[in-house]
Amino acid sequence: MALTVYQNIMSLNSQRHLGSSQTALATSIERLSSGLRINHAADDASGLAISEKLRGQITGLKRAAMNAQDGISMLQTAEGALEEVSSMLQRMRELAVQASNGVYTSNDRIEIQKEVEQLKGEIDRISSATEFNTKKLLNGDGTALWSASSSKIKAIIRDEVDEGNYRINLETIPGSNEIYKTDIMTLKDGAIGSEIVDGTNDTNIGSVNNASQLASTGTSYYTVTVGDLTAAQSATISLTGSYLQTGSSFSVAAAGYSNSAATSSGYIEVVFEDNVSANGTTSAQIRYIDALTGYISEWEEVDVTALNGTVSLTAADTTNLMNSAGQSLGFDLQLSLGVNGKIQNGDKVLLSFSGANAAPAGSVASSGGGTVQISGGPTGQAGPTLKFTSPSSLTAKDNGDNFVDTQAKTVYYASINAQTGNVDFGNMTINFKENNNATESNGETVLGDLSLKISGSGEAAATTTKLKDIAVFEDSDGNNLFSNKQELTVWGNGTSAVIYLEADDTIADFETKLTDAIVNKLGMGSTNNNVNSHLVDYVSIPTTSGGIQSVAGTFIIQTALTGEQGQVAFSGDEELINGLSLNKIQSAVNNTTKVTVYDAHSGQLVGTDETGNDRVFGIIGGVEIALDSRAGVTESWDTSKNQVIFSTNSAAAKEDYFLHIVDNSTDLQIGANSGQTLAVSIPQLDVTGLGLNNITLVSQDLAQAAIPDIDAAISQVVSVRATIGAQVNRLEHTIANLQTAEENMTAAESRIRDLDMAEEMSTFTRYQMLGQAGVSMLAQANQIPQMALQLLQ
Known part of the structure; x- marks a missing residue:
């Protein structure tokens, strides 16, 4: 290296x-x-x-797993609320069974109903207030949202919905409404009723009331004539009637005024004190009765002269007879005895005189004045003409408010009984309705006449009769029910309305108050005001052709809704309820409606069904369609039958209703991947959804009818709770499975x-x-x- x-x-x-x-x-x-x-x-x-x-x-x-646990918490929240709802329904059922017992009075059932109303209110509160993380659970919003084009259709959410826009068409065969009739309202002893006979009033007189000391008419009605004054008139006198005892024989040959300028109108009663034949002198008692003020003068004794079969009272003899204004009413009276005629002690003559008036500027009626005369009646005798010459003295100008004001005039009427000699002196109050006159600052009196029926003790009361004067409201000891104010509660359309009745309320007042409660407070009236005006009718003059108004003295009470939606009930003091003695003369029958549903956009048929209870379920998935009974039906007043008539509204049959449904159900994400969800749909569980909105226990029959409805509601809540319980169990298994999968992964x-x-x-x-x-x-x-x-x- x-x-x-x-x-x-x-x-x-x-x-x-x-x-x-x-x-x-x-x-x-x-x-x-x-x-x-x-x-x-x-x-x-x-x-x-x-x-x-x-x-x-x-x-x-x-x-x-956490989502599933949140889902369990949400379901447990709903189930906990439903547990309370279930408890309240059980209590409601107990109350229904209690109210079904015949030992309870109407007042007792009112107290029971108070608890029922509180329970219903709490069920609604729980339904609207039960939330989980601000999400509503029991009012249906947590499952679906909806809106409709008309208040005549509503959606009740029952399950997970098929969302979309739907067009709904209805074809309806009308059912019938519920009609009640009361006991016969007869006048108690000493009471008098006055009633304008239907169809005979040509005047602007709205009513005649406060009748006193007037003879019953039967079918021989009084005639009240309203006239005009267009020129100056002198005072006039005429024969009203006379009384001749057995053996007496005379006739009134002539009568006249010595003072033709006397302005008052009234009656002169002449009573003979001695027997009078062809020639001779005797005496008589005379007195004056004012027909406008009711003033009755003291008796004046006058001389009577008989000469050749003619008996005379002269102005000189009667000059001391004064009216209430201090004017002398000296009058002439000639009686013809004829052949062998005779006047006996106690024979009577009744004269009527009509006061004078100055020349008016024009028609008195055009400025709200006029004349009033009462004639006819059971004796057929005519009274004097009462003259009202001041502007607005009878009729006031319409003041433009929403009320029809009246102006009252009390007038007096006297008649002589040809059989007994009694002079009956009574009075009545005539109420003139305000009337508009574009040319004057005053009202304008409508001229014409009317027929007036007067009823006596034991006869059917009149619309002007006060409730305190009706026999059924007074016991055998003379205690009157209306010595204290009475409350009458009317139940219907899921709510109630209270009216207050007092002693001085008339039958017409009762009719008005009850109509207002049904139409305005309960919302069970019609868009046809003519129908509304006949929902509560008092039968003062019965029909002769049969029908529901064939019995005089009864109230006919009904609503403008057919079927179960139109059912009403009444509660109050037991004596009041017994006095009314309400009898159902026609039972409610539901409409039969064919419901056809289309897709609003494509026009494709979704489904069709026919219902007899104003509810349809199954056409639109998860949605129950609730119908107003007035949808597809029109109501009218049949004048020949005196009855509300329901008929198919052909125009409404062509009308389209639209329903918008949006799925708002809760999908629990119970898996790690898309689509691994569990849909939770809790139905609408308020009082409406449970079918309890019209539950009332104010009568034994209604309480018994409520039991199966409450049972159905209990069953519905139990079913939902069972579903929730099953879903909770499922989620617990889901959590265990998720945890195992998590562990393995x-x-x-x-x-x-x-x-x-x-x-x-x-x-x-x-x-x-x-x-x-x-x-x-x-x-x-x-x-x-x-x-x-x-x-x-």
């Missing part, structure tokens, strides 16, 4: 081997420090690729990437020793060129 200075091959060789050992030692130290066999892609390119894939699966499995990944510490320590020791040897040999190799110096010495 040559000995050289410039090139030390052995040193280079030693350096090469030492560098290789140092590199291997560095790799070993890195692996020992990290605990990993693969720290760089260069360590094992294919192994790193496999390891990274396995790591993705492992982390995915870990997260999936982790072991596989560990074998690829993790370092065998024992093996690597052997490698480390080897390269450490090689490094030390390499350094030593390098030192020795670096000493070899020194040997050349020895040759130079």
Whole structure:
């Protein structure tokens, strides 16, 4: 071997081997420090690729297991809420069974219903408030979202939905509504009712009430005539009627005023005190009755002269008779006895006189004045003409508000009973409705007449009769139900409305309040105001052709909704409920509706079904379509039958309803890869979804009918809880499976990437020793060129 200075091959060789050992030692130290066999892609390119894939699966499995645990927590939250719902439903069922017992009064059932309403409210609150991470669980929003083009259709979410836009067409065969009739409302002893006979009123008189001391008319109605004044008129007098005892015989030959300017209107009663024949002198008692104020004068005694069969009272004899204004009412009266005629002590004559008026500027009626005269009735006698000449004295101008105001005028009417001689003196209040007159600052009175029925004790009450005057509301001891204010609660459409009834409320007031409760507070009216005005009708004049208004004195109560949606119930004081004695004369029948669903975009038929309970399930996946009973039906008032009539609305049959459904269900990611999910769909479990929105226990029949509905709701909740329980069990198995898979994949990944510490320590020791040897040999190799110096010495 040559000995050289410039090139030390052995040193280079030693350096090469030492560098290789140092590199291997560095790799070993890195692996020992990290605990990993693969720290760089260069360590094992294919192994790193496999390891990274396995790591993705492992982390995915870990997260999936956590997702499943979150899913369990969410489901347990829902199930915990449903456990309370289930408990409340059990309590509701218990209350329904309790209310079904006949020992309870209406007031008792009201208290039971109060708890039911609270339970329903809490079920709705739980449904809307139960959340997991702000996600609603029980109101259906956590499964699907929806919107509709009309309030007449609604979606109830039952399961995972087929989302999309749907066009819905309805063809409806109408059912019928529920109709109640009350007890016959008769007048108690001493009470009088007044009623304008339907179809006879040509005036702007809205009502006649507060009738007192007037004879019952039967079908011999009073006529109230409203007239006009266009010129000056003198006072006039005429015969109203007379009373002749057995053996008496006379007729009124003439009567007149000596003071034709007297302005009051009223009656003069003449009572003879002695027997009178062809010739002679006797006396009589006279008095004045004012027909506008009710003033009755003291009796005045006057002389009566009989001459050749004619009996006369002269103005000189009667000049002391004064009206309430202090005007003398001196009058002339001539009676004809005829052949063998006779007047006896106690015979009577009743005269009516109509006061004078000055010349008006024009038509009095055009400025809200006019005349009023009462005639007819059971005696057929006509009263005086009452004159109202001041502007707005009868009719006020319409003030433009939303109320029809009235102006009341109390008038008095007297008649003489031809059989008994009694002079009946009564009164009534006539209410003139406001009326507009574009040419005047006052109202305008509508001229014409009306027929007025007066009812007495035991007869059917009138619409103007006060509730305190109705016999069924007063017991045998004379205690009146309306000595205290009464509450009547009307239940329907999933809610209730309270009306308050007082002693001075009339039957018309009761009718108005109950109509308002049904139409406005319960929302069970119609868009047809004519129908709404007849949902509560009091039958004052019965129909003669049969039908539901054939019994006088009864209320007819109904709604504008057919079927179960139109059912109503009533609760209140037991005596009030007993007094009304509500009897169902027509049961509710649901509409029969054919429902056809199309895809709104393509027009492709989705499905069709026919329903008899206003609900359809199965056409649109996961969605129950709830229909308003008014969809596809029109209601009208049949004047011939006096009944609300429901018919198919041909225009509505062509109407399209649109329903937009969006899937909003919760998909639990329970695997490491795409598509490895579990769909969780909890149905709508509020009161509407459970079918309990119309549950009422205010009567024994309704309470018994509620039991199967509550059972169905309990079954529905139990079914959902069972599904949730099954899903929780499934997720627990899923978690166990995920953890096993994670363990196995982790072991596989560990074998690829993790370092065998024992093996690597052997490698480390080897390269450490090689490094030390390499350094030593390098030192020795670096000493070899020194040997050349020895040759130079």
